[in-house]
Amino acid sequence: MLSFINLCAIAFLLVLAYQDFKYRKIHWWLIPVLLVLFYIRNLWQTTINYLLESFVFNLSFVLIQLFLLVVYMSMKNKKLTNVVNSYIGLGDILFFVVMCMAFSFINFVFVYVIGLMLSLIITLAYRILKIEVSKEIPLAGILSFMLATLLLLNVSFPDLNFYNHEWIKKWILL
Numbered sequence: 001m002l003s004f005i006n007l008c009a010i011a012f013l014l015v016l017a018y019q020d021f022k023y024r025k026i027h028w029w030l031i032p033v034l035l036v037l038f039y040i041r042n043l044w045q046t047t048i049n050y051l052l053e054s055f056v057f058n059l060s061f062v063l064i065q066l067f068l069l070v071v072y073m074s075m076k077n078k079k080l081t082n083v084v085n086s087y088i089g090l091g092d093i094l095f096f097v098v099m100c101m102a103f104s105f106i107n108f109v110f111v112y113v114i115g116l117m118l119s120l121i122i123t124l125a126y127r128i129l130k131i132e133v134s135k136e137i138p139l140a141g142i143l144s145f146m147l148a149t150l151l152l153l154n155v156s157f158p159d160l161n162f163y164n165h166e167w168i169k170k171w172i173l174l
Contacts, residue, residue, distance in 0.1 A: 001044075002041065002044050002158070003155050003158070005037055005040055005041045005044075006041065006151045006152075006154055006155050007155065008037055009034060009037045009038065009041065009148075009151055010148045010151050010152060010155075012030055012033055012034055012037065013034065013144040013145070013147055013148035013151070014144075014145070014148055015030065016030045016034070016095070016140060016141065016144045017138075017140075017141040017142075017144045017145040017148070018141075019141070020091065020138040020139075020140045020141030020142075020144070021138045021141045024089070024134065024136045024138060025089075025091060026091040026094075026095070026140055026141075028094070031094045031095070031097065031098060034098045034101075035097070035098055035101050038098065038101040038102045039051070039101055042101070042102070042162065042163055045161045045162070045163050045164075046104075046161075046163040050104070050163065051101075051163070054100075054103070054104045054105050054108070054163065055100050055101050057105040057108075058099070058100035058101075058103065058105055058108040059097065059100045061105070061108070061109065061112075062093075062096045062097070062100060066083070066088075066093065069083050069087065069088070070082075070083050073087060088139070089136070089139070089140070091140045092139040092140045094140075095139075095140035095143055095144060096112075099111070099112065099115075099143065099147065102147065102162055103162045103163070104162065104163045104164070104165055106165035106168055107162055107163070107164075107165050107168065110165075110168055111146070111147075111150070114146075115142065115143045115146050118142060118146060119137060119139050119142045119143065122142060123137050150162075
């Protein structure tokens with residue numbers, strides 16, 4: 001059953017990635033579908049209390065970053081600045097909410113940072129190679145493709161648990 005949920009989530013994530021890469025927009029209905037899929041998926045791997053606690057911590061982390069982005073851009077522009085759709089897309093923010101449901105806090109921070117670094121590297125490579133002329137970055141698309149890859153790994157390695165961060169502790173302590 002978990003493999004079926006993973007495959008469904010992969011399909012929706014790839015649709016989202018395609019839309020973001022092609023149109024720089026995503027359909028809103030993908031967000032609640034993915035939230036429900038990750039909620040059901042992760043209930044198989046953890047308790048509802050830990051799942052909701054992790055979601056709240058992850059969402060708080062994202063909201064603090066968005067708040068700091070608003071403060072920084074407002075100070076830079078010397079007026080209150082709405083960062084949505086001028087510096088970051090609403091679809092990107094909504095996809096962050098999906099990611100908040102997908103991981104425990106430590107795993108979320110790890111995947112979030114790696115995903116943002118990967119997005120930066122891909123964007124810089126595209127601009128250096130002049131493949132992409134648009135200034136808009138398909139952040140949700142890149143992150144959803146990365147998350148689909150992680151889910152595909154989970155299909156191959158069923159013991160991979162997005163709510164168990166012991167592997168990060170072992171990796172860091174090496």
